[in-house]
Amino acid sequence: MGNVQQADQKLDWIYSLLLYGLGFLLFWEWLRPLSVISNTGEPEVFILFTAFLFLMSYFQIPFWLSFPIKAIAMTYALHSLFFPGAFLEMIWFKYFLSDVGQNIGLMFDTSWGELSNLFRTLLFFILLWLISYLMQYWLIQTRRIFLFLVVTIVYISVIDTFTAYNADVAIIRIIMIGFVLLGLLQILRIQEQEGVTFSKGRFPVFWLMPLVLIITFSSLFGYIAPKAEPQWPDPVPFIKKTTEYEEGSDAKGNGISKIGYDEDDSRLGGPFIEDDTPVFNAETQQRGYWRVETKDVYTGKGWDVSLPDRRIFEGRTDRLYEESVEVEGLDANVSMSGNVEYDFIIHPGQVTDVEAPDDVQLVTNVVSGKVFTQKLADPFVLDNYSLSYERPTFSEKLLKEAPVEYSQDIRNQYLQLPESLPERVSELAEEIVAEEDNPYDKARAIENYFVGNGFVYETKDVSVPDQDEDYVDQFLFESKKGYCDNFSSSMTVLLRSLDIPARWVKGFTEGEYVSTNGDYGEYEVTNNNAHSWVEAYFPGVGWVPFEPTRGFSGLADFVSDYNEEGGAEAEAPEPATPEEEQPQNQTQEDEQQGSSKGFSLSLEWTIWHTIGLLIVLAAFVVYAFKNYKKWIKRFFLRKYKRRDDSKALSEAYFRLLWLLELHGIKRGDGQTLREYAVKVDNQLGTQDMKVLTRRYEENHYRGKPSESGWNEMKELWENLIKKMQS
Structure with missing residues (x-):
């Protein structure tokens, strides 16, 4: 039974990694046009922050831990965009709080046009935070992503039509990622709804690989194949013609600008x-x-x-x-x-x-x-x-x-x-x-x-x-x-x-x-x-x-x-x-x-250490997530090892129940302690939980507290905790 459980956990790990990875790549397509359609100078900061959010969701960090970590990452990202100098020089934080307070007042006054760039960027980071949660809900809970895929295609198509962003390759990427994601989710729904299982917990490679090959071949063939001319006239010139002031154009159709300083020099020329x-x-x-x-x-x-x-x-x-x-x-x-x-x-x-x-x-x-x-x-x-x-x-x-x-x-x-x-x-x-x-x-x-x-x-x-x-x-x-x-x-x-x-x-x-x-x-x-x-x-x-x-x-x-x-x-x-x-x-x-x-070093920190900080933080979170249960168990082993009073058995028993819940062996509603003890022994392959439960009941319900009771049961209690660690 232990081997089957480990195989299922491995399969779930592969499923989640694929779902979150493909979901992030799909959402990345929303961020790629930022540098073209807006004056965003460092879109990579938003991409890295989004990747960090998906990573945190993938490891399912508890809310009490993930919320402050995400908030710190968001604050650091804002600092890297708007504030020179080192992150730990907290003088900038006073300006940040003051700006947020002023802009909240502007929001209540409905003065949306007066919001600062810093506050608008903060709102955008919060939006990315919410979308990362929605992606987790769509991918893991509902197994539905079709609507988001359609909206993504429409968004990229509009951006490609009315801006300088070239989405030729982006459309191919979206179709390939989206269809593979839809296929994987369909496989998971079949498995969950119909009770289909894969032999020995193996990942359904023979199901998914043909789908990936078909989608890849079809997309590449469609991209390189010759294409017919559009059957409908391009609406963009008509829209521009009806909205632009035509007196400001020369004979060649080039817009005539007024002389003056302009920050954008990427396209020079014209009268x-x-x-x-x-x-x-x-x-x-x-x-x-x-x-x-x-x-x-x-x-x-x-x-x-x-x-x-x-x-x-x-x-x-x-x-x-x-x-x-x-x-x-x-x-x-x-x-x-x-x-x-x-x-x-x-x-x-x-x-x-x-x-x-x-x-x-x-x-x-x-x-x-x-x-x-x-x-x-x-x-x-x-x-x-x-x-x-x-x-x-x-x-x-x-x-x-x-x-x-x-x-x-x-x-x-x-x-x-x-x-x-x-x-x-x-x-x-x-x-x-x-x-x-x-x-x-x-x-x-x-x-x-x-x-x-x-x-x-x-x-x-x-x-x-x-x-x-x-x-x-x-x-x-x-x-x-x-x-x-x-x-x-x-x-x-x-x-x-x-x-x-x-x-x-x-x-x-x-x-x-x-x-x-x-x-x-x-x-x-x-x-x-x-x-x-x-x-x-x-x-x-x-x-x-x-x-x-x-x-x-x-x-x-x-x-x-x-x-x-x-x-x-x-x-x-x-x-x-x-x-x-x-x-x-x-x-x-x-x-x-x-x-x-x-200041050159400080600037270099702002650029490159953004990536380094996120990587180190992610590595720490992964390490803590994988080991925090082990740390908690070691803490309680040390705490009760030297206890010899009459209350130690009751307290240690309830700590054990909490650790079992944390380990994934949950006590059912209405389940007695003895029934739960049988379930624990079956999953851990021991007889210790039943013995420990009987001694706890004697100590607690029959009025037979004994200082020697905990010393006698301590070895069983420690064995159960060590079994959970193995």
């Missing part, structure tokens, strides 16, 4: 119209470009940032220039106009200090250098702030003599190019710099290349590359008409094709002069001043700005040489009229120093 809406006013000692961020990944259609992670801003941006570069310390005051709401700092260069209210937290992206402002872990628009920064003067001698040996980190990050980039782009770069012998002169040659050679600054008649066209290649060889994004992207790609590290910079030009107040000049910056430019990296110097856009002049200062004391011999030869340019934040080098290194 725009000017917009003189004020963005901010700045008082500064020297005019210059206002930078926001850099981007390092060129996709062939636009730009992206390789890492979205953030860390606490230490009061200064990462080093842009090496110590060999002469810098001048300057101050600036920025006042936002209120027409736009930017939850980030706009600054003229390498920031050394930012004066902001104490309750406003500054965090920075470690790759782009973008400095975000937040309050209670939620994006916050800072209307006024003051900052100190450093303005460089570059030595052309140092730049020309800069070595060409770059660190591996620089090469990996800032020489990236897509494999689809046409070869003629690199061939053009080699042709442009054929007469130059150092990276600086090569960069100047590429910068000057756009002055002639048929390139025109244009904002209206600007093409959008086709699906199979590269953005830079189309501009360099086909249209030769565009604005700053075209020129700056092209120069960055040309530099990278020559193995010169470069990156794309976004921000604003200096703006329009308004007035003078002592040593400070006031400038008004509008959406028309939005701009992009290029930075190239030179070892020993740092990141140097270049301005390839026609009609714009960079405001960086260059001198022909340095004197022996290290001072500049000459002033910058290019006075430059309006427009934008200033270097950007570098991240990877300064992270190796001082406090930045500490």
Whole structure:
């Protein structure tokens, strides 16, 4: 009988593992489109949290233990998404509780649109928690999953039709997973309802494998087989045509946008119209470009940032220039106009200090250098702030003599190019710099290349590359008409094709002069001043700005040489009229120093230790779940081993009844102790429970308490507990 019971338990274990595994894979399809249809930056956190919930459900951890563990995991996930720094630094928890309290009040006021991103994410985690419970109910209790499968197919179909998410492979996965799951549940229902058993508790491989093979073959055949053209017209163009404002389209059907700063640069190109809406006013000692961020990944259609992670801003941006570069310390005051709401700092260069209210937290992206402002872990628009920064003067001698040996980190990050980039782009770069012998002169040659050679600054008649066209290649060889994004992207790609590290910079030009107040000049910056430019990296110097856009002049200062004391011999030869340019934040080098290194470790914890923490926590839960019964039994063995009083037998007997229930030998309703003792002895293969029960009844009901009774029965009591452990 013991062998049969063990075989049944093994079979149940395999069933549950398959059901939960397939159920999680099916629910995973709901989470995959998050990064496409929303602004969710780290969907893997939600996927890992969901996997952890399914794991907890699979092991059927008691509620009193699983609830706090899940709550801690959810809190850690929220911390990894919204709060820089270490999880154990509980200062962030105060902000979290305050934010939750405020948002609960907003919910009672039905102010749904004002809920913070942190609170909405908390609600989403709770929703995932509830769905994991429902999945357990559907899979284990009711054995019904068809309705959820149908809803999943409808959901993915709608997402595929009306968004950029491509669900071709997702539909195949859903059909295969769903049908296998339905087949397995049907097998289990037949077994439970009809009383069908499988020989020696073996898993029904001969039932399930043909089903899996048929579903796999049918799905793959349907995927690769030729398909007829749609019989019904596509409704999406009609819907878009009836809902879009058609006056904002050009002759080619490309939407015309207003100029201005936009966070999404994944798809560049197309015309725009000017917009003189004020963005901010700045008082500064020297005019210059206002930078926001850099981007390092060129996709062939636009730009992206390789890492979205953030860390606490230490009061200064990462080093842009090496110590060999002469810098001048300057101050600036920025006042936002209120027409736009930017939850980030706009600054003229390498920031050394930012004066902001104490309750406003500054965090920075470690790759782009973008400095975000937040309050209670939620994006916050800072209307006024003051900052100190450093303005460089570059030595052309140092730049020309800069070595060409770059660190591996620089090469990996800032020489990236897509494999689809046409070869003629690199061939053009080699042709442009054929007469130059150092990276600086090569960069100047590429910068000057756009002055002639048929390139025109244009904002209206600007093409959008086709699906199979590269953005830079189309501009360099086909249209030769565009604005700053075209020129700056092209120069960055040309530099990278020559193995010169470069990156794309976004921000604003200096703006329009308004007035003078002592040593400070006031400038008004509008959406028309939005701009992009290029930075190239030179070892020993740092990141140097270049301005390839026609009609714009960079405001960086260059001198022909340095004197022996290290001072500049000459002033910058290019006075430059309006427009934008200033270097950007570098991240990877300064992270190796001082406090930045500490925050780099903290950031690394936020990313990778999310997975590590969940794995360790899951391993601990599994280990505790498998051994907690053994620990409890050992505890009671030690507790009653030295007891010799008259009450020990009664107390130990009731503890034994509780342990038997925990072990799975349950006492039936109305079952006497002697009847239950027979059941226990049959299942454990002993006669001890009947003897112990008779002695307990004598001791308890017949009024014959004896101090020696427990000592005589202790061995039987211990034997029964040890039998449960075997």
